[in-house]
């Protein structure tokens with residue numbers, strides 16, 4: 001399902017039996033750290049693949065052992081930006097789909113009292129003019145961390161923005177729509193709501209802790 005709207009946020013929920021099956025493993029509280037990382041990697045590969053469904057390509061001729069075949073290559077390799085920590089678990093999958101990409105890093109952790117993002121790392125190219133950017137973060141809860149990341153990217157001139165997430169809350173999608181950013185959001189599921197601790201319900205818990213342990 002894809003929804004475009006005047007606010008400039010285009011949401012694509014990737015709903016496929018295999019994405020639902022991997023997401024079910026992520027949601028299961030019995031899934032341990034190792035199995036969680038593995039399932040996140042496999043689901044991320046599918047989501048990233050979908051995120052590139054409309055990527056611009058150039059025509060190229062390819063010499064096969066038999067004849068010349070028409071082929072394509074991606075016009076501008078992307079910059080992937082995993083949002084630490086949890087987004088790190090999506091990076092290898094993204095690179096497996098597009099190995100000649102660039103990588104930037106943003107580190108934000110939510111303040112446990114306020115749920116507001118606290119930045120501890122921004123390692124990004126200074127000029128992102130003309131550079132397609134794909135932000136990787138499994139969770140979109142209040143939207144604060146993603147909007148903070150989009151702010152950093154926009155300050156550097158990025159306008160071609162895509163976020164790839166695993167699970168979101170309607171509140172996070174609404175916050176994106178209320179922001180000034182124009183972007184595509186490719187996501188595995190949009191759940192019911194946030195609870196009083198700003199966790200996604202039913203969600204999958206803390207995606208960072210479930211990969212790496214408590215911070």
Ligand SMILES: O=P(O)(O)OC[C@H]1O[C@H](OP(=O)(O)OP(=O)(O)O)[C@H](O)[C@@H]1O
Pocket residue numbers: 083084085086087108109110111115117137138139140141142143144145146172198206207208209215
């Ligand atoms: O939409 P929001 O309300 O901002 O919440 C989403 C953020 O929360 C999680 O990170 P967290 O702060 O838990 O850091 P971690 O990845 O280091 O665990 C998640 O990976 C997002 O970055």
Ligand SMILES: O=c1cc[nH]c(=O)[nH]1
Pocket residue numbers: 086139141198199200201203204205206207208
């Ligand atoms: O449900 C949530 C909300 C924020 N961050 C997470 O990892 N999970």
Ligand SMILES: [Mg+2]
Pocket residue numbers: 086206207208209
């Ligand atoms: Mg976390």
